[in-house]
Amino acid sequence: MSGRIPREFIDDLLVRVDIVDLIDSHTPLKKTGSNYVACCPFHTEKTPSFSVNRNKQFFHCFGCGISGNSISFLMNLNNLEFVEAVEDLAAFAGVAVPRETTTHQAEEKKEDLKSLYQLMDQTANFYVQQLRNSDEGKKAVDYLKIRGINGDCANEFILGYAPNEWNALANSFDHKALIKAGLLVNKEGGQVYDRFRNRIIFPIRDKRGRIIGFGGRVMDDSLPKYLNSPETTLFHKGNEVYGLYELLKKNPKPPQILIVEGYMDVISLSQFGINYAVAALGTAISQTHLNLLFRFSPEIVLCFDGDKAGRSAAWKAMEPVFLSLKDNRSCRIMMLPHNQDPDSLIRKEGLTNFTLRVQTAQALSDYFFEHISEKLNLSEMEGRAQLVGNAKPYIEKLPQGIFREMMLSRLKTISGISTLNTLEITSKSKAPYTEKKISIIATHSAPAKSARTATALLLQNPRLIHNLNQKDFNWDELEIRGIELFKNIQQVILTKSTINTAILIEHYRNTANEKAVKALASLDLYVSENNIDMVFTDTLNSLLKQAKYATIAKLETKAKNQGLDVHEQQLLIKILTDK
Ligand SMILES: [Zn+2]
Structure with a gap:
């Protein structure tokens, strides 16, 4: 599949699929009043606080705060990425996902990527051949044997060997492509040489199994012990972990994921039967790493060496850990005995004892309060x-x-x-979740409160745009905090051929207003269906009135202190004489 999914298709899909049917097919819903409720599928609870609204095509949980449209529901339920969720939703509706024809440039870029992935495969294969078939590769095989890595494991992780030469890769593949892939280093004067030399090679795969980079480890005490591919078009250290593809292949929903320090730890744990370990790629654990892993497992165990560096790394991990912890996620901290790493420890203690250590790792809260x-x-x-x-x-x-x-x-x-x-x-x-989020756009002043109500009403009932069109407001001349979003939503509605709350929420996905929009969509305004139009008109009127008073007050103060320019004088007269 290639090309962008047209926005109109997504809007149509959000109208075509009824969110009540969709959610009901996963989590049976019960009707209460105008809403449907259930026990939340995203957190554990005994009394239902998960509510679905058919008019808005929107769900919201008052327990854990999660909310969104049909696409968000599938993304959260099945740990899907956006495009995957749209594809699943289209399948639910029984329609195919169209793709916009790609431009020539985009097509070229795609070709580039494709050949880059191909090069990564060829390179990995080259290193594997070096390990298996070259004279020099024998010492690497011996090294792996000493480290207790068997052939199956080496195959599974596609382990290879980079020969001790400056031009092994350079003599075998296109230079330009190799440089793009981060595999050749450019010397001054235009000469190039292989980045990885005399190292065991660990191909790094993304979660879909594509090789995106390489790690290399020395076989003696020389430094650096580990070397990684630099950042390239394919490889972003901060976003990837080592071993995730291999882990998910064995278990797509592991009950826990163990984060260790190095490739060798991942591989040797896997060989001993711990196939739920991954390693960060020479960077500290980030929130991005944790969010990625939490998509597949509710519990992350962070494993650290027992030395000073390990203890300090554990404490440094607290910030990203805290930022990523939602209710259905948990973390444990596992400190290893002094001078041990997971590789050495599992060899010394065996699977049962090591597993016990993982299962009894310190709860995050205990670790946190003990350390602090x-x-x-x-x-x-x-x-x-x-x-x-x-x-x-x-x-x-x-x-x-x-x-x-x-x-x-x-x-x-x-x-x-x-x-x-x-x-x-x-x-x-x-404070309830909604209140907190709304504070992003609201102050306690009366105009801001009215602006919030008006925005929420319009968002929840986009048809109100017709009431708005009959009014002759010049919002730009009036200063009201929180009115920006209102104006923005108004414009979005006017550009859409079909509209409901779910489509509006979709429009604001991944924008600065996403949180505010979701909070406003789930805000209960306690207005009955019959009164919505009236309340909306009243709110707009009072908003206008309040804004006029505020503007008059501001202009009068300015008139006293500095005097008004012509435009301000005209504005003041206009407001004062306006009915
Ligand atoms: Zn919930």
Whole structure:
């Protein structure tokens, strides 16, 4: 499949498929009033807080805060990427996904990528041949044998050997392509040489199994011990982990994923039967890594060496971990005994003991509070105050939800401070999800409140655009906070041939307004169906009135202090005489 999916097709699909039917086919729904409810498929609960609205074609969970349209539902339910979810939704509707014809340039770029992937395959194959068939490769095979890697494992991970030559690859493949792939290094004067020499080669595959880069490890004590492909069109270290493809092939939904430090750890654990380990590629664990892994498993165990560097790496991982923790996700921290890595430990202890270590790894909360109170004297008030100060920035990073509440309550217990209102954590976390998100665009002032109501009404009932068109408002002359989004939604509705709330939400996917739009779409305004038009008109009128007063007040103040220019004078007269 290639080419962009036309936006109109996605809009049509969101009208064609009824979200109630779609969700009901996965999670049986019950009708209550104008909504359908169920126990949330995205978090564990006993009483239903997951609600689906047919008019809006929108779902929202009051428990975990998740919300969206049919596409979002499938993305979340099956860990799909956007295009995959659109394809599944089209299949549900029984229609084929059309693709926009690609431009010549895009076609060329695609060809480039295709040949780059091909080159990666050919290179991997070249390294494998070097390992198996060359005289020099024998020492690499011996090395792998000493490290206890058997042939099956070497095959599975496509292990290879880069000969100890400057031009082994350079003599076999096109230079320009090799440079693009990061496999040749450009010297000054235009000369080139192989990046990987005299190393065991570990091809790095993306989650779909395509080789995107290589890692190389020395067989002695020389440095650097590990060398990776540089960033290329295909390879982005911060987005990829080593071993994910091999892991998913064995188990697409592993109950947990273990993150270790190096390739050898992943491979030797796999050989011992731990086939749920991956490694970061010479970078610290990032939120992107964690979000990627959480798509496949609800629990991540972060494994660190027991030395000083390992302990410091564990603490550094707290920030990305906290940012990625939603209610249905959990993390554990596994510190290894001193001078051991997963490879050496599993050889020493065997599978059963190692598995036990993984299963009994320290809960994130225990690790966090233990580490953060390490050097503090909690019997003194000063120590407890410092604990709160240190913990606060981390807890604030946690997404809303039960885990955050529990961490906060534990902080209260440990610090002995029962009211942590001064931290502004409690107030935030107690507020309903919708309220918190709406604060992004609203202040407590009356015009902003009206703007919020008007925006929510329009978003939830796009047909109200007709009421709006009958009004002669010049929004640009009036200053109202939060009205920008209202104006924007108005414009979007006018460009669409079919429209509902789901289409609007789709329009704002991956934009700065996405959160605000979703929050407004799920905001309950307590307006009955019959009164919607009236409330909308009233809201607009009062919005206009409030905005006029505010503008008059502003202009009068300016008139007193600085005086008004011609345009401002005219505006003031116009507002004052307007009915
Ligand atoms: Zn939920």
